[in-house]
Amino acid sequence: MIKSLIHSMIVCPDMEKNYPRITHGAGPYIFDEEGKRYLDGSSGSSSVSNLGHGLSEIGEVISEQIGKIAILPTHVFSSAIVEEYLSELVDFAPKGFTRAWTVMSGSEAVENAIKLALQYHQLMGSQRYKIISRWSTYHGNSIFTLDVGGMKFRRQRFIQWMNNFPHIAPAYLYRKPAELSEEEYVQQLADEFESCITREGADTIAAFIAEPVVAAALGAVPPPQGYFEKISSICKKYGILFIVDEVLTGFGRTGKNFGIENFNVVPDIIATGKGISAGYYPLSAIIASEKVMEPFIKKNEAFMGGHTFTCNPVAAAVGKHVLKLIKRDSIVENSRVMGELLKKKLETLYKYDIVGDVRGLGLFCGVEFVMDKVTKAPFPASYNISKLIGEKVIKRGVVLYPGKGSVDGVLGDHVMIVPPLTIKEEQVDEIVNALEESIIEVQNEIAKSAKL
Numbered sequence: 001m002i003k004s005l006i007h008s009m010i011v012c013p014d015m016e017k018n019y020p021r022i023t024h025g026a027g028p029y030i031f032d033e034e035g036k037r038y039l040d041g042s043s044g045s046s047s048v049s050n051l052g053h054g055l056s057e058i059g060e061v062i063s064e065q066i067g068k069i070a071i072l073p074t075h076v077f078s079s080a081i082v083e084e085y086l087s088e089l090v091d092f093a094p095k096g097f098t099r100a101w102t103v104m105s106g107s108e109a110v111e112n113a114i115k116l117a118l119q120y121h122q123l124m125g126s127q128r129y130k131i132i133s134r135w136s137t138y139h140g141n142s143i144f145t146l147d148v149g150g151m152k153f154r155r156q157r158f159i160q161w162m163n164n165f166p167h168i169a170p171a172y173l174y175r176k177p178a179e180l181s182e183e184e185y186v187q188q189l190a191d192e193f194e195s196c197i198t199r200e201g202a203d204t205i206a207a208f209i210a211e212p213v214v215a216a217a218l219g220a221v222p223p224p225q226g227y228f229e230k231i232s233s234i235c236k237k238y239g240i241l242f243i244v245d246e247v248l249t250g251f252g253r254t255g256k257n258f259g260i261e262n263f264n265v266v267p268d269i270i271a272t273g274k275g276i277s278a279g280y281y282p283l284s285a286i287i288a289s290e291k292v293m294e295p296f297i298k299k300n301e302a303f304m305g306g307h308t309f310t311c312n313p314v315a316a317a318v319g320k321h322v323l324k325l326i327k328r329d330s331i332v333e334n335s336r337v338m339g340e341l342l343k344k345k346l347e348t349l350y351k352y353d354i355v356g357d358v359r360g361l362g363l364f365c366g367v368e369f370v371m372d373k374v375t376k377a378p379f380p381a382s383y384n385i386s387k388l389i390g391e392k393v394i395k396r397g398v399v400l401y402p403g404k405g406s407v408d409g410v411l412g413d414h415v416m417i418v419p420p421l422t423i424k425e426e427q428v429d430e431i432v433n434a435l436e437e438s439i440i441e442v443q444n445e446i447a448k449s450a451k452l
């Protein structure tokens with residue numbers, strides 16, 4: 001029990017439990033008050049501390065910038081640090097992205113990306129306002145972004161406040177209809193997208209939004225082959241903007257600068273966050289393509305968005321330094337190489353009965369647990385398998401990110417393995433060994449309780 005905390009889903013959720021207190025971190029490790037060391041295979045909560053913990057040089061960057069100026073009246077002044085950072089940020093984005101704008105959280109980035117898309121259409125003389133999204137996806141925790149997202153158990157409590165934007169099925173290869181080939185499955189998903197557009201009225205749809213690799217809602221699920229190519233061409237056909245939610249997948253997590261660069265498509269707007277500052281300062285951003293910015297520039301009309309900490313100089317100084325470290329230390333390449341190794345080693349876990357699927361891209365991997373490997377039947381929710389696995393790995397000094405609900409919003413267990421992008425081979429082994437031992441322990445417990 002923590003006396004003054006409003007316990008919440010991702011902050012010490014169990015009111016009765018005494019959580020170990022973390023005192024500090026160094027590289028991929030964090031340490032508690034008792035001196036116990038944990039490998040942070042969750043990178044904060046989650047996939048944030050891409051450069052590892054304890055980089056005091058970023059403290060110096062913050063202190064230096066605060067010594068100069070911490071915040072300024074941005075309605076009448078600009079600052080060199082923000083201008084330099086935005087220019088480096090668009091250079092880091094795929095070709096054709098020319099302008100950026102920062103806020104503080106992923107939810108704000110997604111919501112503002114949508115607002116930018118809506119204003120784009122208004123400037124183009126259209127009243128398109130609907131956003132098509134997918135079930136089993138997460139785009140943030142404000143009521144608007146929960147609505148656009150598709151995590152049923154997170155939306156449920158706030159459903160009265162939701163407009164019910166159209167949602168289509170997730171692209172979830174492991175759970176595709178068995179009778180369809182991968183290609184047929186992709187075609188089915190594309191057809192569903194197209195019929196959703198025609199049913200709603202193409203001239204009402206402003207944008208389609210998707211995570212390039214689905215994070216917590218499914219557990220690190222990349223799309224099937226050719227999926228985004230088909231979806232993106234349908235967007236183009238109907239004049240719909242394609243927004244990618246790169247809050248988790250940006251800045252090297254998938255082995256490319258941005259997750260969408262793994263596929264052969266170019267989106268219109270990127271919403272990003274988390275690894276953008278490696279967790280050293282609250283920072284997120286929207287990055288827009290030249291096409292999206294064109295009507296704003298032509299009409300000399302400003303984006304109708306803004307928060308107190310928009311384009312904050314301290315955040316810009318941190319973001320700029322983090323970008324420098326990402327490039328200097330070849331972080332994106334390390335994510336690709338170590339990610340391939342991690343996935344290969346995780347695939348050895350297929351020998352265990354409860355391991356149904358191993359997936360991922362770069363250092364963004366997931367393992368899905370099933371009760372029956374052949375039918376892919378999930379465990380009853382009461383078993384709490386992913387939570388159990390999460391607890392067992394912590395006992396072994398490794399933190400992972402467990403999740404549930406991938407099958408239907410309630411059933412389905414997975415863990416995400418999202419360590420800092422700086423990790424080395426021996427740390428990959430440390431993670432996989434802890435996970436393997438935990439799987440064996442859970443399997444034994446299940447077998448034992450079945451005999452009782």
Ligand SMILES: Cc1ncc(COP(=O)(O)O)c(C=O)c1O
Nearest residue numbers: 105106107138139140215247248
């Ligand atoms: C894909 C995705 N989008 C949006 C968000 C929301 O970001 P934040 O928690 O910073 O508001 C998250 C957070 O986990 C996310 O994973």
